[in-house]
Amino acid sequence: MRATLIYGAGDIRVEQVPDPKLHEPTDAVVRVLRYCICGSDLWPYGSHPASEHGDRIGHEFLGVVEETGSEVAGLTAGDVVVAPFVWADNTCDFCAEGLQTSCRHGGMWGADGVDGGQGEAVRVPQAGGTLVKLPVAVDSALLPSLLTLSDVFPTGHHCALTAGVGPRTSVTVIGDGAVGLSAVLAAKRLGAERIILMGRHTDRTELGRDFGATDVVAERGQEGVERVRELTGGDGTHTVLECVGLAPAVETALGVVRDGGVVSRVGAPQYQQLPMDFGTFFRNITLTGGVAPARAYIDELLPDVLEGRIEPGRVFDRTLSLDQVARGYQAMADRDALKVLVTP
Amino acid sequence: MRATLIYGAGDIRVEQVPDPKLHEPTDAVVRVLRYCICGSDLWPYGSHPASEHGDRIGHEFLGVVEETGSEVAGLTAGDVVVAPFVWADNTCDFCAEGLQTSCRHGGMWGADGVDGGQGEAVRVPQAGGTLVKLPVAVDSALLPSLLTLSDVFPTGHHCALTAGVGPRTSVTVIGDGAVGLSAVLAAKRLGAERIILMGRHTDRTELGRDFGATDVVAERGQEGVERVRELTGGDGTHTVLECVGLAPAVETALGVVRDGGVVSRVGAPQYQQLPMDFGTFFRNITLTGGVAPARAYIDELLPDVLEGRIEPGRVFDRTLSLDQVARGYQAMADRDALKVLVTP
Known part of the structure; x- marks a missing residue:
């Protein structure tokens, strides 16, 4: 064969x-x-x-x-x-x-x-x-x-589920690849009403909107963090679904998550270390997820x-x-x- | 005054x-x-x-x-x-x-x-x-x-609670300081039956036993990890309560946690980065906790x-x-x- x-x-x-x-x-x-x-x-x-x-x-x-x-x-x-x-x-x-x-x-x-x-x-x-x-x-x-x-779809589901996404949970999805879009769909399926998709490929983010994204943020890095915070009254979202696997994506996730919130990662890590420092500690941020x-x-x-x-x-x-x-x-x-x- | x-x-x-x-x-x-x-x-x-x-x-x-x-x-x-x-x-x-x-x-x-x-x-x-x-x-x-x-006691409680300690949850507590001992007591109070305390000050670990620790591991680092794994059939414990705040303690925590398990940290971080790499990802390890x-x-x-x-x-x-x-x-x-x- x-x-x-x-x-x-x-x-x-x-x-x-x-x-x-x-x-x-x-x-x-x-x-x-x-x-x-x-x-x-x-x-x-x-x-x-x-x-x-x-x-x-x-x-x-x-x-x-x-x-x-x-x-x-x-x-x-x-x-x-x-x-x-x-x-x-x-x-x-x-x-x-x-x-x-x-x-x-x-x-x-x-x-x-x-x-x-x-x-x-x-x-x-x-x-x-x-x-x-x-x-x-x-x-x-x-x-x-x-x-x-x-x-790809169970991976998005695992991300949303381990993050605790539900009807009263605001969500940021980082990454407009197939996993990120699947995470949008999974979050919507679990009842999320506010889903902010961070991505800059318009054809992909349009599919993200079809899947349930309510907002799209094309900015990246600190600019992207500030944009998500603006959209959420300064607080960030309860959950962040990290669907990239690179350290800057996780850093963005930590930047946009609300105090007491959860970052779930399903992007296969291409990094060794993450900045889980005193700031994330004082804000009671949970890092979860993993291979689905x-x-x-x-x-x-x-x-x-x-x-x-x-x-x-x-x-x-x-x-x-x-x-x-x-x-x-x-x-x-x-x-x-x-x-x-x-x-x- | x-x-x-x-x-x-x-x-x-x-x-x-x-x-x-x-x-x-x-x-x-x-x-x-x-x-x-x-x-x-x-x-x-x-x-x-x-x-x-x-x-x-x-x-x-x-x-x-x-x-x-x-x-x-x-x-x-x-x-x-x-x-x-x-x-x-x-x-x-x-x-x-x-x-x-x-x-x-x-x-x-x-x-x-x-x-x-x-x-x-x-x-x-x-x-x-x-x-x-x-x-x-x-x-x-x-x-x-x-x-x-x-x-100190709510801090131990926060550690055990966010880790998900309960009657069917095996626990490792890292650190025999007052927070670690409080975490032992909190885990016991939440119903844990197996509580392994990692610490090497005998007077403190004795109090830990009074508080509910079922096992004491005095070894540190890789030796300590191996000892906890021996005690748990090779798997590690469902939850690990990190009560020190130094990077080696968190590394030990990641070493003794069972696949799918939770490390909760309440030791105020004296580190900037943690090794949340592909290994922890593939094992679906959650890092939670924070200031109580x-x-x-x-x-x-x-x-x-x-x-x-x-x-x-x-x-x-x-x-x-x-x-x-x-x-x-x-x-x-x-x-x-x-x-x-x-x-x-």
């Missing part, structure tokens, strides 16, 4: 790789219907060390079950399924607590001999725990929105997608074939595409 | 100062019955810049109301009262949310023309909101425990003190007179005294 490999910074290739086979009785093989490129794939795209053999990449996909191991319950060949971006047994104590990203028997796609998600098929470890069955046909118009359940246990949220979010109440798949603004995936990476790196959907 | 002044690092003096008088109709004057020295007073004791005139110091006191302004409701001369370590109107929106440390009309003792708490009397701004009446006589044996309601809004908690904690269910005043291991207060600072700085009570 063909799969996407990364050979180094900026070097994405599609090549023949061995067809996936069951290794363990808990495995399944899934033929991929749709996958996509994640903002976090852009970090290796920018910095991956040169590799002679190429490394598998990708962690957001949905597809059709082709084969299941003898210990995989609840799944049959032909089922349409979505995979969360961390695989997990969904039975250990961490999974039971809804923290499947810390599963005692789980792991990452594209690492330790596990397939990446950007290919024609994937061997799925702990398939019974990992995969979620979707009651749709292989040609459903809902596939893009259902694909977002693998990562997407598996924990899919059951809850699925009905809203199936019944059309939300359309998180609108973050996809380009669809490419597997052969074109390198162009997709470049388009996202250039901020030319928001999020790229791929049909293998 | 006489009051404690700080003239520079290590230079504490007791001097005559003007008697406090009402300035505003919302003021009261309180004659101090007991005050104490806070661990946080040791930071200026170690580093206060030399001052020609001396600066007032202290923020933990209880006393008797001598006089009230015309707008002070609910208090009369003769009432025994305790003052939280930040004064506040207790009516603004932040106060209504229980965040009196961010009161819109509040402030700190010993700053901006407001008296320090370590003297024979104090002018109390926003007295109706700040002071809490205590149903005891001026010679009550409960005064030491009631005095802890001004700061003691006023928010006094009503809840008071009955347990009055009815003898808890005895937080056991953190006082030395009582001095006002004239001896400089010795008290030195004894605490030398770790010779745990916490010093002063009778003016």
Whole structure:
């Protein structure tokens, strides 16, 4: 089969790789219907060390079950399924607590001999725990929105949920990438009435307004902080959803959060340290969030997608074939595409 | 009257100062019955810049109301009262949310023309909101425990509460100072069954055991982290109460917290940055806590003190007179005294 490999910074290739086979009785093989490129794939795209053999990449996909191991319950060949971006047994104590990203028997796609998600098929470890069955046909118009359940929309949801967003909570979302826009949608879904989106790409912030943003702040840094404070009577917002992953974004978050408020971060940290100093201490600021246990949220979010109440798949603004995936990476790196959907 | 002044690092003096008088109709004057020295007073004791005139110091006191302004409701001369370590109107929106440390009309003792708490009397701004009446006589044996309601015990409570301590929550407390021991007592009071106290002063950790600690870890740094992990099957504890304020203590906290867990910090930060890096992100660690809004908690904690269910005043291991207060600072700085009570 063909799969996407990364050979180094900026070097994405599609090549023949061995067809996936069951290794363990808990495995399944899934033929991929749709996958996509994640903002976090852009970090290796920018910095991956040169590799002679190429490394598998990708962690957001949905597809059709082709084969299941003898210990995989609840799944049959032909089922349409979505995979969360961390695989997990969904039975250990961490999974039971809804923290499947810390599963005692789980792991990452594209690492330790596990397939990446950007290919024609994937061997799925702990398939019974990992995969979620979707009651749709292989040609459903809902596939893009259902694909977002693998990562980007649950990540926005995790951000809003851990921040404590609700009907009486004002919100600032930092970042107008696909995660930031998903966080807007998630905050709106959780009942937030005031959602300030910080971003400066007009086409993206317009989608943010469609998703529920009530205000858009294009300014950045101290100017952006002052603008959000102006909009909130000087106080800042109860919650801040940090969807970038760079230190200046977190610093902005700390600048716009109201005393006693919460900054939740879901942007994969490209920093080592944060200024959680006396000022944040005296203002009782909480820093929460982290990598989203997407598996924990899919059951809850699925009905809203199936019944059309939300359309998180609108973050996809380009669809490419597997052969074109390198162009997709470049388009996202250039901020030319928001999020790229791929049909293998 | 006489009051404690700080003239520079290590230079504490007791001097005559003007008697406090009402300035505003919302003021009261309180004659101090007991005050104490806070661990946080040791930071200026170690580093206060030399001052020609001396600066007032202290923020933990209880006393008797001598006089009230015309707008002070609910208090009369003769009432025994305790003052939280930040004064506040207790009516603004932040106060209504229980965040009196961010009161819109509040402030700190010993700053901006407001008296320090370590003297024979104090002018109390926003007295109706700040002071809490205590149903005891001026010679009550409960005064030491009631005095802890001004700061150290609510600070431990804030730490445990914001961390989410409860019956099913394992706890590590970092620091065997008066705040750490108060955090142990607060965690026990909130129902924690497993409380690991990290500290190496045996007399203090023994009091910690009396307060509810089930385990004591004397090791520090990486060795301490490994010891706590050994005690918890490798996982660490759900919550970690950081009661020191130095970066290595927070690093230890991040090392012993379980995935998905919470580090709450109440040690006044003597650092600018914290290593909230990808590791803490991937493990979904929350950092919370901050300066304790003691006023928010006094009503809840008071009955347990009055009815003898808890005895937080056991953190006082030395009582001095006002004239001896400089010795008290030195004894605490030398770790010779745990916490010093002063009778003016």
